Amino acid sequence: MVSPIVKVDDKHLPLYRVVWVADLPHFCGEEDCQREGYYEIRLDVEDSIWTSSAERDEVLEALNRWCGDPREDSDERPF
Ligand SMILES: [Zn+2]
Numbered sequence: 001m002v003s004p005i006v007k008v009d010d011k012h013l014p015l016y017r018v019v020w021v022a023d024l025p026h027f028c029g030e031e032d033c034q035r036e037g038y039y040e041i042r043l044d045v046e047d048s049i050w051t052s053s054a055e056r057d058e059v060l061e062a063l064n065r066w067c068g069d070p071r072e073d074s075d076e077r078p079f
Contacts, residue, residue, distance in 0.1 A: 006062040008041065008051050013059075015066045017043045021059055026050070 004015045022040040026033075039056035040048050051059070 003062075004066050006059050008049055008055050008059060011049060013041070013043075013049065015059075015063055017045075018059070018063060019044050021056060021063070025053070 005012050006015060007013070019042040021042070025037045025039055026035045028036070035050050038050035039053055040050055041056070041059055042048050
């Protein structure tokens with residue numbers, strides 16, 4: 001079984017909570033923004049976690065493993 005848990009920063013995140021993962025780093029132009037340059041991982045509640053590009057890539061990989069169909073003989077798409 002592929003683990004549906006991925007670690008981001010200090011948080012163990014169940015992949016089924018992820019709604020979307022940012023392709024580009026956050027930029028809003030506000031001077032005191034704490035999240036500039038971080039990648040947003042949107043969760044299914046009104047909440048997000050913020051991470052580096054490397055960790056963002058790890059989350060995407062984990063999502064692909066988790067959502068992908070491990071059976072080679074199937075030509076059905078997972079969605
Ligand atoms: Zn901002």
